[in-house]
Amino acid sequence: xxxxxxxxxxxxxxxxxxxxxxxxxxxxxxxxxxxxxxxxxxxxxxxxxxxxxxxxxxxxxxxxxxxxxxxxxxxxxxxxxxxxxxxxxxxxxxxxxxxxxxxxxxxxxxxx
Amino acid sequence: xxxxxxxxxxxxxxxxxxxxxxxxxxxxxxxxxxxxxxxxxxxxxxxxxxxxxxxxxxxxxxxxxxxxxxxxxxxxxxxxxxxxxxxxxxxxxxxxxxxxxxxxxxxxxxxxxxx
Numbered sequence: 001x002x003x004x005x006x007x008x009x010x011x012x013x014x015x016x017x018x019x020x021x022x023x024x025x026x027x028x029x030x031x032x033x034x035x036x037x038x039x040x041x042x043x044x045x046x047x048x049x050x051x052x053x054x055x056x057x058x059x060x061x062x063x064x065x066x067x068x069x070x071x072x073x074x075x076x077x078x079x080x081x082x083x084x085x086x087x088x089x090x091x092x093x094x095x096x097x098x099x100x101x102x103x104x105x106x107x108x109x110x111x112x
Numbered sequence: 113x114x115x116x117x118x119x120x121x122x123x124x125x126x127x128x129x130x131x132x133x134x135x136x137x138x139x140x141x142x143x144x145x146x147x148x149x150x151x152x153x154x155x156x157x158x159x160x161x162x163x164x165x166x167x168x169x170x171x172x173x174x175x176x177x178x179x180x181x182x183x184x185x186x187x188x189x190x191x192x193x194x195x196x197x198x199x200x201x202x203x204x205x206x207x208x209x210x211x212x213x214x215x216x217x218x219x220x221x222x223x224x225x226x227x
Contacts, residue, residue: 004155036218043116043218044205089156098144098209100216102156 002027006090006103013080013110021075021106023064023090031092033057033066033073034100038087047075047088080110115139116208118219125196126227132192133222135206141186142208146216147179150203162189186211196226 007022025033032051036044048057053068062077073090090103115138125131135145144163148156160176162168162183170176178200180192189208193200207218 008153038218041220043118043220044207045218046215098146098161098216099158100156102148104153104155105150 002031002092002101004090004092004101004103006088006106008104008106009087010107010109013108015082015110015112016079017110019075019077019080019084019108021088021090021108023073023075023103025071025073025090025092027071027092029094031094033064034091034093035062035064035073035075036089036091036102038089038105040086044089080108082110082112084108085110116142116206116217116219118204118206118222120222121220122223122225124225124227127197128195130192130194131196131224132190133204133206133224135189135191135208135219137187137208137210137217140208140210140217142189143186143211144209145183145189146207146209147181147189147191148205148207150205150221156205159191193224196224198226200224201226 003026005024034049035047037047038044048059050057050066056065064073064075087105087107089105091100093100117136119134147159150156159174160168160170162181168181183189205221207216
């Protein structure tokens with residue numbers, strides 16, 4: 001069945017370092033792909049999304065490109081801040097359904 | 113943005129008791145709410161989908177008599193874990209979809225520990 005695999009965390013970085021969180025997926029069709037972020041004590045929030053191959057989602061300095069050939073949707077940011085410390089979830093969903101299939105989440109810790 | 117709130121954020125109970133978790137949409141009407149469960153180091157798994165005024169639809173493998181879901185109004189859904197056992201200890205998260213907008217908003221989660 002469909003699934004999402006994320007790198008296991010925690011990812012620990014110094015402020016202003018480059019961030020990559022890997023996400024790969026297995027899908028029988030052509031889903032949309034998402035990154036959600038959960039800050040401490042808050043609910044998951046949509047960070048960015050891409051709905052078809054080669055689309056790039058971006059928000060708050062984060063980017064991810066829908067790569068069909070490698071079935072990946074890696075999250076990147078050029079220069080992280082302490083305030084980016086959170087848990088990041090990769091997910092997929094098909095059109096016309098509500099079912100999000102999540103990865104395990106990756107905790108990011110950024111130190112000053 | 114829209115806010116979804118869960119209560120309690122954590123609860124500890126004895127084996128055999130029932131626990132109710134509430135999910136409220138604070139500033140919008142949620143026609144559909146979703147309940148997820150996350151075990152340590154595992155993915156968030158969808159348990160059930162509830163539409164206001166109708167019975168919840170459960171995912172395969174989720175016991176509907178064990179996890180009672182009620183979506184009595186457009187702003188409130190409840191999950192009751194009946195006769196809880198230690199294996200039910202988990203992180204439960206709800207999400208809600210706003211009527212007409214389609215985006216999902218998530219609660220902060222409720223951690224259940226059954227002793």
